[in-house]
Amino acid sequence: MAVKEKIKSLKYRAHQLSDPKVQLEILSNTSENMVKTFAEKLTDDGLFPLKPVSIEVLQINVGYMCNQVCKHCHVDAGPDRKEIMTRETMLLCLDVLKNPAISTVDLTGGAPEMNPDFRWFVEEIYKLNKHIIVRSNLTIITANKKYNDLPQFFKKNEVEVVSSLPYFAARRTDAQRGEGVFEQSIKGLQMLNEVGYGKADSGLTLNLVHNPSGAFLPDDQNELEKIFKDKLSDGWGITFNSLFAITNLPVSRFLEHLFVREMYDDYLVELVNAYNPIAAASVMCRSMISVSWDGFLYDCDFNQMLKLKVQGKAQDLKSFDEKELLSRNIIVNQHCYGCTAGAGSSCGGTVA
Amino acid sequence: MSKTYYNEEDLGKFGEISEWQPELGKKFFDYYGSVFKPGALSAREKALIALAVSHAVQCPYCIDAYTKDCLTKGSDEEQMMEAIHVAAAIKSGAVLVHGVQMMNKAKKLSM
Numbered sequence: 465m466a467v468k469e470k471i472k473s474l475k476y477r478a479h480q481l482s483d484p485k486v487q488l489e490i491l492s493n494t495s496e497n498m499v500k501t502f503a504e505k506l507t508d509d510g511l512f513p514l515k516p517v518s519i520e521v522l523q524i525n526v527g528y529m530c531n532q533v534c535k536h537c538h539v540d541a542g543p544d545r546k547e548i549m550t551r552e553t554m555l556l557c558l559d560v561l562k563n564p565a566i567s568t569v570d571l572t573g574g575a576p577e578m579n580p581d582f583r584w585f586v587e588e589i590y591k592l593n594k595h596i597i598v599r600s601n602l603t604i605i606t607a608n609k610k611y612n613d614l615p616q617f618f619k620k621n622e623v624e625v626v627s628s629l630p631y632f633a634a635r636r637t638d639a640q641r642g643e644g645v646f647e648q649s650i651k652g653l654q655m656l657n658e659v660g661y662g663k664a665d666s667g668l669t670l671n672l673v674h675n676p677s678g679a680f681l682p683d684d685q686n687e688l689e690k691i692f693k694d695k696l697s698d699g700w701g702i703t704f705n706s707l708f709a710i711t712n713l714p715v716s717r718f719l720e721h722l723f724v725r726e727m728y729d730d731y732l733v734e735l736v737n738a739y740n741p742i743a744a745a746s747v748m749c750r751s752m753i754s755v756s757w758d759g760f761l762y763d764c765d766f767n768q769m770l771k772l773k774v775q776g777k778a779q780d781l782k783s784f785d786e787k788e789l790l791s792r793n794i795i796v797n798q799h800c801y802g803c804t805a806g807a808g809s810s811c812g813g814t815v816a
Numbered sequence: 817m818s819k820t821y822y823n824e825e826d827l828g829k830f831g832e833i834s835e836w837q838p839e840l841g842k843k844f845f846d847y848y849g850s851v852f853k854p855g856a857l858s859a860r861e862k863a864l865i866a867l868a869v870s871h872a873v874q875c876p877y878c879i880d881a882y883t884k885d886c887l888t889k890g891s892d893e894e895q896m897m898e899a900i901h902v903a904a905a906i907k908s909g910a911v912l913v914h915g916v917q918m919m920n921k922a923k924k925l926s927m
Contacts, residue, residue, distance in 0.1 A: 631890075631892070633892050635892070635893060636892070636893075676887070676888065678887065680884050680887055680888050681888060682888065683859075683888040683889045683890065684859075684889075687854075687858070687859065687860065687889070687890070688889075688890050691860070691890045692890075
């Protein structure tokens with residue numbers, strides 16, 4: 465019998481996995497099949513300590529509030545989360561963004577559009593001539609009238625839209641993201657297509673994200689992209705640019721899911737067995753900094769959720785120091801195996 | 817703990833068959849790997865065929881392995897179930913087509 469899973473955030477439920485320390489303890493207890501820690505694996509390949517190569521991307525998490533409660537969410541986002549970036553903190557981000565080395569701003573959440581200052585923030589970033597990515601969950605566009613014009617807003621600010629659609633059919637999409645999400649996502653995609661997103665020569669980029677809806681790794685990104693393009697085009701006349709295949713990391717609600725299904729050990733062993741040194745050399749944390757809603761700096765969004773701040777003194781926006789950040793050691797733990805499995809995984813899909 | 821003839825974890829030990837006959841084991845796994853590479857058929861189509869055959873040969877290891885492989889490669893539940901129906905149709909057809917042999921024999925034996 466299938467186990468009925470809750471649809472509130474771990475934090476709301478006061479679940480023990482809402483505590484990053486508990487998660488880290490679980491991740492650190494290496495299973496008997498996992499002979500090496502991630503740090504040891506990197507050492508074998510001459511990559512430890514893992515060092516940054518640049519800060520091309522500033523990924524800003526503008527809040528954990530979301531209109532969806534996806535089962536695999538590493539942020540533990542949901543309507544019951546109240547952590548939201550203030551305009552004051554956004555101003556600090558804008559200050560940091562004056563640095564010409566940072567070419568791309570990657571806005572994420574939660575649903576970033578639910579931040580009351582979201583539009584103002586995007587417009588200010590646009591004035592700085594930065595490439596803007598918004599990780600939009602698609603259903604936000606139809607969730608409320610006030611969001612219906614988001615496609616036009618994105619277009620005006622030349623935003624690259626990156627949206628999760630784990631599968632091209634309702635069953636598996638809804639199983640991961642909630643009942644009715646597929647139907648609303650299709651409407652959102654059609655609205656984006658209508659203003660030119662994902663259309664050839666429009667210059668408006670619409671990329672989709674495929675997260676496996678379960679305890680397995682994604683397959684070849686290019687092959688999946690072909691299937692997605694055929695199915696979405698045939699079924700709903702939808703077009704998009706690229707598909708990013710992203711591995712689920714054993715963090716937060718996906719970690720909970722693995723425990724509920726008694727798949728944790730198997731999944732971790734699968735990640736470890738699929739370790740790819742080429743992917744390890746290209747992990748996204750080497751070229752980005754993640755900023756939390758309250759202005760702290762992390763190596764990536766996953767480390768942010770595990771409260772593993774960047775090494776060194778420059779740990780928040782106010783003390784942002786490019787030179788120091790570039791000389792830091794990136795903090796790794798067992799969850800990092802998720803970014804190095806198979807063809808690797810990043811916010812931009814596979815890396816190897 | 818109950819003992820069974822099939823242990824899930826044995827699937828992960830498949831490669832160990834080479835320990836007692838390395839040459840043939842290597843040949844088999846090389847061949848196996850080549851068979852499942854994309855060719856005239858895509859890797860996804862091959863996984864669906866493998867899923868159907870897994871049911872026909874009733875191999876629990878193969879069923880586990882190719883269920884996961886089909887999901888990974890983007891096949892949906894309907895396609896996976898239809899593949900199994902193909903196997904079932906061939907299996908049941910193979911039984912029923914022998915009914916002709918039974919009829920032939922019965923007719924010969926009867927007046």
